[in-house]
Amino acid sequence: MSRAFRPRSLQEAVALLGDPELGAVPVAGCTDLMVLDHAMRRSHRAVVDLLGLAELRGIRWAEGGGSAGGPVVEIGAASTFSAIRADPLVRMHLPILAEAAATIGAWQIQNRATIGGNLANASPAADSAPVLLALDAELVLVGPAGERVVPYRSFHLGYRKTLLAPGELIARIRVPVPVPGTRQRFHKVGTRQAQAISKVVLAMCCRREPDGLLRGVRFGVGSVAPVPRRLRGAEQACEGRPAGAATAERAAAAAAAEVHPIDDVRSTAAYRREVLARLVRRMVLELAADAG
Amino acid sequence: MQEAIAVSDTVRFTVNGEPRCWQGEPMARLLDVLRYELGLTGTKEGCGEGECGACTVLLDGEPVCACLVPMLQCEGRAVQTIEGLGGADRLEPVQRAFVEAGGVQCGACTPGLVLTAWALLQREPRPDRARMREALAGNLCRCTGYERILRALEHTIAARQGGGAPAAGTGEATP
16 A cells, blocks of 8 residues: 655655655646556555645746746746636747647646656656756755756656655746737647657747847747757747748758658657658748838 | 655545545556545546547546656645546536437546536536647547537536537537
8 A cells, every 4th residue: 555645845845755664656736647557557655646736836927037037937836737728828929838738638638747757757748848958947955955946958868767856846937028019929730739659749939130130039849859858950040040941951951961750659750850851840830021 | 955845645625625644655547546545437548658638637627637646746736637527417518418419438548538628617618629638639539529528518508508408419510
């Protein structure tokens, strides 16, 4: 029988998870954990329930809350995707996060699955990951050694490997509020529009300056490498260049060359590479089309 | 300190309004407790991995997959299953509309679909088809092709607005 703990504070949760004698695993929405537990007939010595912790809930605006000094939208790690997709701050300032949240599982899953769990589970196909890369989010981690803030882009070390230390948790996600005029795009390709695990999932953020040139271009992509990752080559192909067919072609070629997709049960490497190139091309062309 | 916050192996919750006091493995699936311990077999197991929605129940009014909810997290919460919605002698309007519109064939998906549909219509009185499709996307049906299920929801909405006029039927023409 598992020992179960329902901590009353984040501090208690961290103390429990940091106790090697206990060997406890953290649980939140359980939408990944319970699938594996059942399929593998696996059980846990101890579990620590994070869902009830008020410190991990809520979505709020924080002035000067990020490392860069600007305002951030701060999202508690145990926020469900239902809460995220309905949140007015997210919808207004981070529309691609609301869009991604609405594509993660279906209603039943969105009511339970949390954004912190989506990141900590570290699937290369996690749909919130590319969005948080494109928005250059930071993670507030809390563990036995205290609190630290890390850029999300450095979080994934390898397939299903993160920089979370033993006993460490994701407490909050800080997303810098994009400056007005920032374009945000999200596109997911799966076998159906709902409830699908992505074959390719792409998010983009950038500004189109008054001179027509693209600046601050960031692409985040999932399902085409062992980890969710930025597309640095495609970003460089766009940075400081006009939105248009030539830039779109260069960015698409760069994206196809810099990813390492695999053949698996959901798709093939060749399909993923081709679709990614087309999505990058289309997003850049759309920037040219909606010149404001 | 740890003992002070350790959860006892007792979970107090309600099922269809009835208080329950349950003891057992904290990571047991709500689905198994409902079916095998409480005998509420209206909740079906399909895939067991949160994909098909056959095990949908309402947790504090929200649709969830009972196969992915550990008993630990049911403490103090209200679970509603299809048995709590209505039986053959007192069908909810949405249940009657499923029957009349031909939205039920083999029946495996029906309890979950009815609960999701009911929860949607509780929140949004007049969802359009796109919204219905989105809300029901986590409930797979391999018999009906969904068309008659969507019609059942439309009939429920129409009946509500038309003072209960039964608009349900199996005719192929979409109103």
